[in-house]
Amino acid sequence: MKIGILTSGGDAPGMNTALRAATLVAAERGIEVIGFERGYEGILEGRYRALTRASAASSAGLAPIYEVDVAGALGGSILGSARSKRFYTEAGRAEAAARLRQLGVEALLVIGGNGSLTGADALAREHGIRWLGIPSSIDNDIGCTATSIGVDTALNTIVDACDRISDTARAHRRAFVVEVMGRDSGYLCMAAAVAVGADAALFREDGRSEDELVEIVTRTVERGFTDDRGKRRILVIKAEGIEVPCTRLARRVQERLDARGEELEIRATVLGHLVRGGNPSFLDRMVASRFALAAVSALADGVSGEMVAWQSPLSGGIPTGDRSVTRFPLDRVLDETRALHDGRSQLVQQRIALMHAAAGVLAL
Numbered sequence: 277m278k279i280g281i282l283t284s285g286g287d288a289p290g291m292n293t294a295l296r297a298a299t300l301v302a303a304e305r306g307i308e309v310i311g312f313e314r315g316y317e318g319i320l321e322g323r324y325r326a327l328t329r330a331s332a333a334s335s336a337g338l339a340p341i342y343e344v345d346v347a348g349a350l351g352g353s354i355l356g357s358a359r360s361k362r363f364y365t366e367a368g369r370a371e372a373a374a375r376l377r378q379l380g381v382e383a384l385l386v387i388g389g390n391g392s393l394t395g396a397d398a399l400a401r402e403h404g405i406r407w408l409g410i411p412s413s414i415d416n417d418i419g420c421t422a423t424s425i426g427v428d429t430a431l432n433t434i435v436d437a438c439d440r441i442s443d444t445a446r447a448h449r450r451a452f453v454v455e456v457m458g459r460d461s462g463y464l465c466m467a468a469a470v471a472v473g474a475d476a477a478l479f480r481e482d483g484r485s486e487d488e489l490v491e492i493v494t495r496t497v498e499r500g501f502t503d504d505r506g507k508r509r510i511l512v513i514k515a516e517g518i519e520v521p522c523t524r525l526a527r528r529v530q531e532r533l534d535a536r537g538e539e540l541e542i543r544a545t546v547l548g549h550l551v552r553g554g555n556p557s558f559l560d561r562m563v564a565s566r567f568a569l570a571a572v573s574a575l576a577d578g579v580s581g582e583m584v585a586w587q588s589p590l591s592g593g594i595p596t597g598d599r600s601v602t603r604f605p606l607d608r609v610l611d612e613t614r615a616l617h618d619g620r621s622q623l624v625q626q627r628i629a630l631m632h633a634a635a636g637v638l639a640l
């Protein structure tokens with residue numbers, strides 16, 4: 277059997293760990309692996325490399341190439357990642373299916389987010405190519421799984437960055453608004469705010485207007501810096517999903533502080549892509565490796581059209597040999613993902629309720 281692996285969509289720390297583990301598991305079972313470069317683009321352009329090679333040391337006669345051995349600890353993706361526009365057309369998928377047949381690839385392991393998994397599903401429906409998905413996105417915005425690859429490392433990076441910003445903020449008795457990634461999900465913002473002891477968390481799911489946000493930040497700064505409370509730094513974490521730019525928010529708050537004659541300063545920092553890089557944490561490596569084991573095992577058993585999930589908050593997942601990993605059909609994943617994005621999901625409701633309950637504590 278021969279399978280293809282690709283990493284697609286925004287990269288996430290742990291993608292390489294999943295790639296390494298999947299190649300090891302496949303090689304041990306005598307499954308050949310080729311890796312496509314830059315996601316689906318690699319299939320269309322015929323850009324790929326063999327990730328396994330013949331080896332007398334292995335009972336199945338295969339072993340990973342050296343590059344895969346060392347990749348597990350690296351951030352980014354050694355295969356490269358892309359959002360392929362061509363693959364999202366029927367003609368592009370027909371071309372991709374023909375290429376895969378030429379290469380003798382029977383199934384794909386797709387490491388990516390919602391868009392990447394939807395692409396694989398269209399390929400399966402139209403051309404019968406089997407696939408399995410491993411959820412990967414620092415944003416934690418993929419349905420059915422408690423976490424996706426990259427979330428833990430991204431949070432560790434945010435915590436580290438906020439600690440550093442807090443050092444300089446305290447030295448000058450300043451307030452900061454720090455923006456973190458998360459176009460469709462405020463998860464990184466909410467989780468980081470609790471972990472760093474921020475004074476407030478601003479996320480799209482809360483549905484606040486720009487004026488309300490300005491009011492919240494102004495109030496938080498004024499209250500925290502009173503002589504009585506005596507804070508030396510105010511940290512507000514804002515999710516990227518809130519369309520008001522970080523700098524505009526800080527400027528409007530500064531104007532209000534100035535108008536009231538307060539001698540307080542506020543600064544804005546956008547962490548941006550900094551948060552997507554870096555070597556994967558222990559947790560991301562462990563989750564990625566266990567995802568890979570379950571996904572390659574399923575592919576070897578003839579399964580298709582499903583995504584592996586970590587400690588799923590939903591019932592009804594298909595069990596695997598790992599108690600923490602279940603599998604969900606793509607339809608269910610996409611339904612739950614939509615609910616996460618538009619706020620219908622119970623999980624989002626619970627997160628918002630928790631953050632509301634925590635708001636007073638954070639601001640104290």
Ligand code: F6P
Pocket residue numbers: 286287413414415457458459460516552
């Ligand atoms: O990976 C998801 C994400 O990090 C979003 O939070 C962010 O909006 C987007 O990627 C940025 O993507 P790009 O790298 O294409 O600018």
